[in-house]
Every structure is written in structure tokens, then in C-alpha cells.
Amino acid sequence: MYYPFFRGKQFELITIRDMADLLAAKGFVPVIEPVRESLGGLKKTLDAVRDAGGSAIVIVNPYHGDHQENGAGITGLLQEDFNGVDTISAGILLRHDMTVEEVMGCYRKHVDHHPVLVHSGFTEPKALxxxxxxxxxxxxxxxxxxxxxxxxxxxFGDSTRILVRDGFRKQRNADYVEMEEFSELHVTYDDLGMAGFGDFLMVGDAYTEGGGPAYAVAIHITFIDPDKDNVMYIYHFVSKDKETPTDPAGKFAQALEKLIEKLDSGTSHILETEAIKEFKGFHAKGHFPGLGYIKKLSMKHHIETLADYLG
Known part of the structure; x- marks a missing residue:
């Protein structure tokens, strides 16, 4: 039903591992595009998904990161460690520079891993x-x-079809407005003839290799508004200090204060998830867990929010 799209950076993989039980229980299927040369974290993540009784899709020909020239290592991981595991599928990324012959060659190569086609720029749909x-x-x-x-x-109307929408409009942290619409696809995917939907969480489809210095710290929190046909919106809680790349802990405290104020207002529509409880704990203790952990918590909250909505 829900197919969150992750790039295989450290905290994305940790998010999947931490949430493997919930993902499995709800039938959510993470799509992972490995971007790091080392595949140890990916293997650990797929082990967690399998052990929880869940499913995952692994892109075997990534467009971004260390494997974009050669995905043989990813294919080898699936063949050696997940041979016969029906719930771990090979995802084939259909890009603008691929031919029908190349797609079919990759499809046949991974036929034992129930290949899933991920359309992202391909130009010959009818021929395929x-x-x-x-x-x-x-x-x-x-x-x-x-x-x-x-x-x-x-x-591709005769197949099982999933639509992924990028609801996160990525920009500099300092430039985010307080709130904007994220997506209504969780409500409308069935009306569009889709069997499920997905998104890029609060990372977005635009890929960057690494973050620069944090002139501003932002906490991105999604919520579903029952007063507006259950459309999902996103808050961007941005630190007041934005001029220098110093004191990320102080800037996190400023952004977190805005989140707590919104929660205390009683009108935020933010679901009281386990992730929100952790944010509250950091506020009470005055603790800064690091920027990667903050992103992980935002992703966790997003998944928990959709899990609650979809029952």
C-alpha cells in the first residue's frame, strides 16, 4: 500500500531497521536505492526487514551514489544472502538513458528476485x-x-501500479515557510487507479552527496488535517539564527522550541507518535542528538502518521 523511497544513507537505513516491525505489520514496502559503496548497512537492514516478516525492494542499478556505474555488488548481495527470499525484490530503475533491451536484460538477470520496475525518466513505455x-x-x-x-x-494498466510523488520541496533550511501542503496521494491513489502510493519522505527526490554547514536547523514534521479532507501538510520549524554555520545544538534548541509551542497550542493536528515523544524528551533534557538523528526522527514520525491514518 505505502512504498516509502529511501536513498541508502546511514540514517535512512537505520530508520528502516528501527521501524521494521511496524513496516511489516502495516504491509508497507520500503524502496531502497543503495548509494554507499559498503553494503554492510544494507544487508543488516534487509535482514531486519526479513526477520520482521516484511518486504523491501532494492534498486540494483542505482542512478546516484557509489554504485551508479556498476551495481554488481548489489546483485551479488541479493544472490548470495537473500536467495529464495521472496519478500526481497530487485528493483530496476528505468532511466532516460536506458533502452528496452537494457531493461529486459536486467529484468531477466534478476528474475529470481521478483523484479519490480521503477519508472523514473524512461522514454519507451509502449515498446517495453x-x-x-x-x-x-x-x-x-x-x-x-x-x-x-x-x-x-x-x-502498464494490467500490472500492479504504484505512484510515488515527491511532496518535499527541498530548499535551503533558512528559506522554508512555516507550513505547506505535502500530498493528498494517501487519500486519492485509489481514485487514480493505483494499488498503492509512495513518497520520498522529508528528504525529497533531489539527491545531494552530503550536507554542508548548517546555517539554519530545520525540523520537518508532517500531519494530516481532518478538517481539510485529510490532506497531509508539513511544518518546517526553523531556527531563528541563520547567519553563521556555528552552534548547531543551539539552533536545534530554537527549532525544537517552535515545535513544542505548536504542540502545546492544541491546534497543530500533529499526531502524538513515538518520534514526537522523543522530541519532547530532548526538549525536557536540553539534549542535541545530532542532525542525522533529527532527520531520522522526522522520517519515523512521517511513517507513524501514515500507519495511523491507514489503520
């Missing part, structure tokens, strides 16, 4: 659909919405 032929009803196609509009998706 014809080539897939009778296998279409057993196939899952995931469409990144910005690269696969309605006419494109119609070519």
Missing part, C-alpha cells in the same frame, strides 16, 4: 509494455510521478 507481454499481470510497476504521467502509466 509490448516486450513484457504476458508477464504484465504478475509485475509491479512503480512510477515516480514527475517522470511518468497518466498517458505513460496507461501502458
Amino acid at each position: 509494455a509490448k516486450e513484457l507481454g504476458d508477464s504484465m499481470p504478475d509485475l509491479t510497476n512503480i512510477f515516480v510521478e514527475d517522470h511518468a504521467e497518466l498517458l505513460y502509466r496507461r501502458n
Whole structure:
């Protein structure tokens, strides 16, 4: 039903491991694009997903990061450590520079791992659909919405179709407005003929190799507004200090104070998740857990919020 799209950085993988039980219980399927050369963290994450009885999709031909030239290591990991594990699927990223022949070659190479096609810029949908032929009803196609509009998706109507929308408008931390709309896809995906939906959480589809100095610290918190047809919105709680790259702990405290004030207002619509409880704990103790951990908590809260909404 819900397919969160992760890039395989450290805290993204830790988020999946920490939430493996909830993801499995709700039938949520993380899609992971490995971007780090070392695959130890990925293996540990897939072990956690499998042990929890969950499912995951691993991109075997990443567009970003250390494996973009050669995904053989990822393929080897699936073949050696997850051979016969039906719940760990090979995701094939269909990019603008791929031909139908290349897609089908990758598909056949990974046929033992129930390949899932992830459409992100591919330009020959009709020819590919014809080539897939009778296998279409057993196939899952995931469409990144910005690269696969309605006419494109119609070519794969006989398959299980998932629509992924990037609801996070990434910009400099200092430039975020306090609140904006994130997505209504969790409400409307069925109306669009989709079997499920996904997003890029509060990281966004735009890939950056590493973060620069934090001139401002932002805490991104999603919420569903029942007064507005259950549309999901996102708060951006940004520190007051934005001029220098110093004192991230002090800036986190400023951003956290804004979050606590919003929670205390009683009108925030923010769900009291386990992640929010951790934020409250940091506020009570005056503790700064590090910027990566803050992002992890925001992702955790987002998943918990959708898990609550979807029952």
C-alpha cells in the first residue's frame, strides 16, 4: 500500500531497521536505492526487514551514489544472502538513458528476485509494455510521478501500479515557510487507479552527496488535517539564527522550541507518535542528538502518521 523511497544513507537505513516491525505489520514496502559503496548497512537492514516478516525492494542499478556505474555488488548481495527470499525484490530503475533491451536484460538477470520496475525518466513505455507481454499481470510497476504521467502509466494498466510523488520541496533550511501542503496521494491513489502510493519522505527526490554547514536547523514534521479532507501538510520549524554555520545544538534548541509551542497550542493536528515523544524528551533534557538523528526522527514520525491514518 505505502512504498516509502529511501536513498541508502546511514540514517535512512537505520530508520528502516528501527521501524521494521511496524513496516511489516502495516504491509508497507520500503524502496531502497543503495548509494554507499559498503553494503554492510544494507544487508543488516534487509535482514531486519526479513526477520520482521516484511518486504523491501532494492534498486540494483542505482542512478546516484557509489554504485551508479556498476551495481554488481548489489546483485551479488541479493544472490548470495537473500536467495529464495521472496519478500526481497530487485528493483530496476528505468532511466532516460536506458533502452528496452537494457531493461529486459536486467529484468531477466534478476528474475529470481521478483523484479519490480521503477519508472523514473524512461522514454519507451509502449515498446517495453509490448516486450513484457504476458508477464504484465504478475509485475509491479512503480512510477515516480514527475517522470511518468497518466498517458505513460496507461501502458502498464494490467500490472500492479504504484505512484510515488515527491511532496518535499527541498530548499535551503533558512528559506522554508512555516507550513505547506505535502500530498493528498494517501487519500486519492485509489481514485487514480493505483494499488498503492509512495513518497520520498522529508528528504525529497533531489539527491545531494552530503550536507554542508548548517546555517539554519530545520525540523520537518508532517500531519494530516481532518478538517481539510485529510490532506497531509508539513511544518518546517526553523531556527531563528541563520547567519553563521556555528552552534548547531543551539539552533536545534530554537527549532525544537517552535515545535513544542505548536504542540502545546492544541491546534497543530500533529499526531502524538513515538518520534514526537522523543522530541519532547530532548526538549525536557536540553539534549542535541545530532542532525542525522533529527532527520531520522522526522522520517519515523512521517511513517507513524501514515500507519495511523491507514489503520
